[in-house]
Amino acid sequence: MVKFTEMNAKELEEKKEILLKKYEDFKNMNLKYDMSRGKPCKEQLDLSMKMMEITDYMSSDGVECRNYGGLDGLLEARELFGEILGANADEVLVGGNSALNMIYDTIERAMNFGVLPGEIPWGKLPKVKFLCPSPGYDRHFAICELFGIEMIPIDMNLDGPDIETIEKLVGSDEAIKGIMCVPKYSNPDGITYSDHIVDRLAQMETKAKDFRIIWDNAYVVHDLFGEGDKLKNIFEACKEAGHEDRVFMYISTSKITFPGAGVAAMATSKENLKEIKKKLSIQMIGPDKMNQLRHVRFLKDMEAIEAHMKKHAEIMKPKFSTVLNTLSAELDGKEIAWWNKPNGGYFISLNTLDGCAKEVIKMTADAGVIMTPAGATYPYGNDPRDRNIRIAPSFPSVEELKNAMEVFCTCIQIVSINKLLLK
């Protein structure tokens, strides 16, 4: 493949003419695909329908799940999620349908009431800052922005966020109160933090005594290829380092069972949990235990969950392969785009030449292919190099994906040529 960067203006113009014709043909197909979010497809939803066959709502330990009570969730649910997250049942809180909502509530409580040890409400401080490994999850950034938390982007390397910079910042700035992490199959890069990074996050000295790691383990069992990545247990690492209260871990079954109708859980130290439950007992009476019991009966244990996730993988793998194969066939060696090949998760992250992402997304949208807005993967929606694009292959069919990715690759080439011609 010829590198676009080595073509002269005439060659680029000729290439562009061919591509523009192709683009017009795509436009005339009136495509209508939505690849903007990591949304499971119908076949994945069908995998969990057996869950609905439950008829008895009495828990193993004799709790009537159809009635009030049990602020921290069913014991058997806490045991199961504890196993997934690497925590004891008494370090787990099983909640409603949304881990994102649990993260929102965590930040809300920290702002209004503070966290251990000092419990000074963050909202009373002149400035609160969070480190945001970027590209990252737009919804994390939106929560920070809503509460006026200043976000500091941290570069993502292949083994996780730039830990040197993190250590330097948290060691010197007391206003830095936390870091937002999707540590396994990160959104969107699909990167899993190395043991080394996990250890240093757990061990590092922080100027803020109430520093917190928001550990959104959204893709903890979402392996696709090979053995899958292994993520070190940060909670144990924090305990060993004497920073037991540092980490809040989250998970939901939205991408295991039913998106938006699953069960979310968090795990943290017993001391943190005690503080949280004081507030939670005022916020609500208890979570939906019927849904928790349905989930526990269906998901059973780690072995059964892994078998279940293999079925998800069988549906997802051809889709990821379609995206990766099309990217390879259309863009390999042209030096205009670079992308990761994750072992799991929900996304493929692609970087264009600087200053091209927004224009690419606009062009694909004009041809009926809606992708995640450019910039969404950075704090304040601001990708400083305007180059990162998140590809979400889960929802469309393989056939649709093939079309969509061809449109996408065509747009990348056209926009890149325009960029190169300007030089």
Add this chain to the structure above:
Amino acid sequence: MVKFTEMNAKELEEKKEILLKKYEDFKNMNLKYDMSRGKPCKEQLDLSMKMMEITDYMSSDGVECRNYGGLDGLLEARELFGEILGANADEVLVGGNSALNMIYDTIERAMNFGVLPGEIPWGKLPKVKFLCPSPGYDRHFAICELFGIEMIPIDMNLDGPDIETIEKLVGSDEAIKGIMCVPKYSNPDGITYSDHIVDRLAQMETKAKDFRIIWDNAYVVHDLFGEGDKLKNIFEACKEAGHEDRVFMYISTSKITFPGAGVAAMATSKENLKEIKKKLSIQMIGPDKMNQLRHVRFLKDMEAIEAHMKKHAEIMKPKFSTVLNTLSAELDGKEIAWWNKPNGGYFISLNTLDGCAKEVIKMTADAGVIMTPAGATYPYGNDPRDRNIRIAPSFPSVEELKNAMEVFCTCIQIVSINKLLLK
């Protein structure tokens, strides 16, 4: 029946001796009843099990309820709850399992971000006050207390809260930002606000431009006796008075279907809803639509809901009657206790002689009958006359209730005699 207040010391001492013997007999029965909360009983839970027979999760308007999406809830759920609350579907937000959590979120957002028109966060003001009709719902008071909102108790009359005082206060004090109301079968008095009170709440001039009525319509369809009380639609009254944004209305199905596993909804003006949804879209992706669809298919429409609630009433009525009959048989005419006879709801509220409630609750607890803590029905847990007791008849069986109420009546008499002997 002889009035205790007219007995002399000797007569009282004799009476007390008999009662103390009776009390010791109860103690020896090792009773263990929990009447502390308005918790439905097993027979009530069984009424809704047919809901679980649903197999198809596609909504009438073609929404796949098993997947992400739909921040404000299913259209057919918004229509149904709109009908119950007296609002249009586009004025309704259908959420998770807890109306209390929706109220918490409302107050949290008001504190952090403000409400229309000014959107000055209440948390930035030197002082925020709420009017709290008392006795009232302890969980409302707990939310105010958590957020540092100063609570001003307002007396409850037979037609609702003391509106003269309310009008005077809200008309002169800009720091008063809202009022907490359970307008139908109020918790614990079982009082339904009269049309006149509803109108004046809707029409009154408030010094605070962003004054809000928290209208927790928890017992909106929970009639027990006769025709049931009729509550005027405050939302319409607010619209007519030009105060469309004044009221937030809430409901959940916790006491219609499954406590803690039901569906909650709120209704308010479209302008308020627009503001709420801006924040909510950051807090969460969407509610559990599978549970919403289950509920809509089962509850169908107002007629079906009324028929369903009649079944609840058949279970509840003998319990309320047992409590009321025992109170009458044991306490009528003695001038030591006064109670209401509600047409619906979950509670019977009783007033003892001043300064007796705490001691009565302690004595019943010592005999194995746990009732709502004295004081819980007042802001800060402080019943200034220490006289109000909330009786929750729903959970125990009729047989258990009979025993429990006899213990209770015995304790009231003993404590009252002690009080009278001190004079």
